[in-house]
Amino acid sequence: MVFAFAVLLISASTTMGQKNGIDAFFTRYEGKEGFTTVNISGNLFNLFANTSENDVEQEVSIDVSSVRILSINDENVTGRINFMDELKNSIDRGGYEELMIVKNAENDVRVMVKTSGRMIRELLVISGGRDNALVQVKGSFERKDIRKLANGGVDNLKVLEELEED
Numbered sequence: 488m489v490f491a492f493a494v495l496l497i498s499a500s501t502t503m504g505q506k507n508g509i510d511a512f513f514t515r516y517e518g519k520e521g522f523t524t525v526n527i528s529g530n531l532f533n534l535f536a537n538t539s540e541n542d543v544e545q546e547v548s549i550d551v552s553s554v555r556i557l558s559i560n561d562e563n564v565t566g567r568i569n570f571m572d573e574l575k576n577s578i579d580r581g582g583y584e585e586l587m588i589v590k591n592a593e594n595d596v597r598v599m600v601k602t603s604g605r606m607i608r609e610l611l612v613i614s615g616g617r618d619n620a621l622v623q624v625k626g627s628f629e630r631k632d633i634r635k636l637a638n639g640g641v642d643n644l645k646v647l648e649e650l651e652e653d
Contacts, residue, residue, distance in 0.1 A: 507577070508576065508577020509577055509581065526553065526555050529551045529552040529554075551628075556623075557620065557621040572615060578613075582601055585597060586633075596614045596615075611624075
């Protein structure tokens with residue numbers, strides 16, 4: 488009995504200590520020269536949303552727990568790294584659903600979500616190619632609220648304005 492409890496405790500602590508692929512990706516480049524990471528707490532994000540004088544924006548019921556942004560700010564690094572190529576395996580195993588793909592000769596941009604029922608729990612915007620960027624929004628919101636996130640002032644989320652509401 489004690490042995491079974493010890494095995495259960497060890498396996499639970501090992502599982503809790505593991506990072507998912509997106510978290511590991513942020514950790515890999517965070518603080519490295521040529522990269523910029525921005526972490527915004529949900530409290531700060533919601534504070535700005537609640538201070539809007541626009542009645543429509545105040546009606547937004549988006550519960551954001553965190554926003555993280557990773558980008559390359561050094562052209563010497565850009566040619567060697569493609570965020571989309573590096574994240575493909577993590578995305579495939581992470582249970583993400585693609586909402587939108589925008590491709591041209593220089594960039595591959597994908598908007599993806601992870602859902603729980605009708606609620607979106609995580610939104611990813613990944614740009615690979617010439618303009619590498621990764622935006623992760625965690626929280627609880629519906630598909631119709633995605634456009635409202637794009638209007639919330641986070642520049643890398645402007646691509647969401649293209650999405651049609653369900």
